[in-house]
Amino acid sequence: MNKKRYIHSELLLKRALNTIPLGSQTFSKSKTQYPFGVSPFFLKKGEKSRVWDVDGNEYIDFVNGLAAITLGYNDPDVTKAVQEQLCEGVIFTLPHPIEVQVSEKIVDMVPCAEMVRFGKNGSDATAGSIRLARAYTRRDHVAVCGYHGWQDWYIGTTNRDLGVPNVTKNLTHTFTYNDIESLKKIFNQFPDQIAAVILEPMNIEEPKDGFLEEIKELTHNSGSLLIFDETITGFRFANGGAQSYFGVIPDLATFGKGMANGFPISALTGSEKIMKLMEEVFYSFTFGGEALSLAASYATMSKLQHYPVIDTLKSQGEKVITGIQSLIQKHHMSHILSITGHPSWSFLLFKDVRQYNQWEIKTLFLQEVFARGILSLGTHNMSYAHTDQDIVRLLQVYDEVFSVIKEAVDQSKMDKFLKCNPLKPLFKLR
Numbered sequence: 001m002n003k004k005r006y007i008h009s010e011l012l013l014k015r016a017l018n019t020i021p022l023g024s025q026t027f028s029k030s031k032t033q034y035p036f037g038v039s040p041f042f043l044k045k046g047e048k049s050r051v052w053d054v055d056g057n058e059y060i061d062f063v064n065g066l067a068a069i070t071l072g073y074n075d076p077d078v079t080k081a082v083q084e085q086l087c088e089g090v091i092f093t094l095p096h097p098i099e100v101q102v103s104e105k106i107v108d109m110v111p112c113a114e115m116v117r118f119g120k121n122g123s124d125a126t127a128g129s130i131r132l133a134r135a136y137t138r139r140d141h142v143a144v145c146g147y148h149g150w151q152d153w154y155i156g157t158t159n160r161d162l163g164v165p166n167v168t169k170n171l172t173h174t175f176t177y178n179d180i181e182s183l184k185k186i187f188n189q190f191p192d193q194i195a196a197v198i199l200e201p202m203n204i205e206e207p208k209d210g211f212l213e214e215i216k217e218l219t220h221n222s223g224s225l226l227i228f229d230e231t232i233t234g235f236r237f238a239n240g241g242a243q244s245y246f247g248v249i250p251d252l253a254t255f256g257k258g259m260a261n262g263f264p265i266s267a268l269t270g271s272e273k274i275m276k277l278m279e280e281v282f283y284s285f286t287f288g289g290e291a292l293s294l295a296a297s298y299a300t301m302s303k304l305q306h307y308p309v310i311d312t313l314k315s316q317g318e319k320v321i322t323g324i325q326s327l328i329q330k331h332h333m334s335h336i337l338s339i340t341g342h343p344s345w346s347f348l349l350f351k352d353v354r355q356y357n358q359w360e361i362k363t364l365f366l367q368e369v370f371a372r373g374i375l376s377l378g379t380h381n382m383s384y385a386h387t388d389q390d391i392v393r394l395l396q397v398y399d400e401v402f403s404v405i406k407e408a409v410d411q412s413k414m415d416k417f418l419k420c421n422p423l424k425p426l427f428k429l430r
Contacts (some may be wrong), residue, residue, distance in 0.1 A: 002042035002074070007373070008054045011043040027160075028066055033377060036421040038367040040216035046073030048385040051375060060390045064383050067232050067345060068257040071303060072385025078261045080294050091290050098294040104287075105301050106259075106267055110240050111249045112228075116202035117268045118288045125254035126198065128283045131160025133196035133225045133252065136274050141193045142172050143186045146200035148229050178205055180214045183231070187222050194219075198227040201242035202349055204340050207240035212248040219375075220379045231256040231266070236313065236344045239304050255396075263296035309384045310344075316391060317343030318383040323395040324348070331402045336361060336409055341379075348378040352407050362407055363422040368401040385405040 005262035013031060016023035023041070024030040034041060049072055051061045059385035064070075069252070071078065085098070103116035119125045126148040134140060148154040155161060173190070175182040177199070184310040187194055197219045201212060219226045228250040233242035235258035243249050252270035259265060268283075269275070303309060323344075324339045341347045361377060369376055383386045406418045 003037075005057060006038070006055055008042055009039070010036070013041040022260050024301065026066070028377075033423070035363045035420045035423055039370055048072040048074070048354045048389065049348055049390050051257050054177045057373070060386075060393060061102055062374065062376040062380045062382075062394065064258065064381040064384075065262050066111050066407060067236070067379075068260075068379040069381075070236060071261045071300060071309065072257045072383045073241040073262075075300075075303075075385075077303055078263075078296050078299045082263070082297045085291050085295035088291070089420055090292055091125055091287065094320065095289050096291045096294070098291050098298060099289045102294045102298050102301075105117055105298060106255070108159060109236075109301060109305070110253065110269055111243055111269065112251070113269035113277075114272040115270065117275070117278055117283060118286060118294070119266040119268065119283075119285060120264045120290075120293075121149070122254065122256035122266050123151050123227070124269070125231070125256060125268040126227075127151040127153060128268045128278075128281075129198065129227045129229075129252045129254055129270075130196060131253065131283065131425050132268070132270075132274065132278060132281050132415055133227065135196045136277055137224060137247050139195035139224070140167060141169050141186075141190045142195055143175055143183060143197045144172055145175050145177050145183075145197075146203055146229060148198060148200075149231075154416055164289060169384070172218075175294075176212050177203070180211060181220070183215060183218060185196050187218065192223065194222060194224045196225040196227050198229055201228050201230065201233055201248070202237070202342060203232075204349070206342075212246055216248055216250070217334055225251040227251065230254060232345060233342075235301065235304060236310075237342060239301075250252070250422060255279055258291050258302075260297040261300045263293040265290075265293040307384070310359075312384050313344040313382045315343075316386050316388075317346060317380065319391050320380050320382070320394065321346050323391065324398060327395065327398050330399075331406050338404060344382045346380045350378065356409055357425075360414060360418070360422040361405060361409060363420065364405055364414065364418050365401060366423075367419060368404055369397055372400065374398045 013023050041056045043051045044054050044417050046051050048058055051059050106114045106234040108118050130142055130153050152164045152168045153172055156164035157172050157174050173186045175186055197215060216226050228243055230241040234255035238245040251274055254268050256266035321339055323341055328334055336351055336353055338349045339346060340349060348361045352358050374394055404417055408414045
């Protein structure tokens, strides 16, 4: 392996660590997720399905800004809309009309949406939804499933809870996806105290028959609100989000990554009778009406309405899943890894095998795919720009890499192949 392949990335990381904790603003983009010595740490530009790191290495990107890029990098329609808005201005003393236009677009597309408030990150919207639910129900406790951002109310349920008061932690309770009994247990433990149930309607697993419907029934029968965190599934599973895809309509829903092709914006939506209370609940951002991201969002959602974006994400993603399943069978690797998830957002799941844990195996996977020009963290966040040729190359690389992993694991040769320290289990999102 060329030791100079990532030299500028590593020098820039060393420099960044002097002024930036972890060297990144985002945990999932940091050195905790990318093994040192075999990884790029900084990207410089992107075009369609491709990105280039600071060393000039080219990759087909299947991470896509943590699923924020749905159309492809530097989409011409989004870029044009942003450039035109830039000539008018970015932020003003009063709202710009684009706020109204984007909110109307969301109401038009999303089944549960009758009113809309904007934020900048998914965490803004999920935290806002919890505050609103507590205000509306006059209850304090919350039941959660999945990942919902960095704010105290949620992150206190994880092992990254440093700095979160115990009194806050004690108000949030986790349940298991596709296990309705685990949610019923929370309602039984805290009768008439649950303000809301919030979950990602799907991440790794598909909902079992009736699971989402059972949650909705249980929630409403208990006087609580149902919130779908559609930060990733929104504008990816369907134009109306997973709620449209699965036919289960929540009281509130949050959106983010997919709604502006990489520009920073999120949205909290829901029924008018609940959302009207936002006039009293304090949820306010100086940059909540920032016009460049709103212009990008309007252009992105318009493209979703007029082009087969969702169908393409699904059909291309199905090719990825089918191809990977065939490779797992070819290499007899089902004891080492599996593929799961929705076609637009699929996951490789690595397993512990004898003396090797999943993190060691994943580290070898990352080392080998990065070296071959594929940027993946084991997920395949599809974009409209991914071509058949991109998928052919992905599967060619996986064919080669799976062969390496198979030999390293089954013949106990990890030390022979691994050129870096393995990743450590720090924070499991899902």
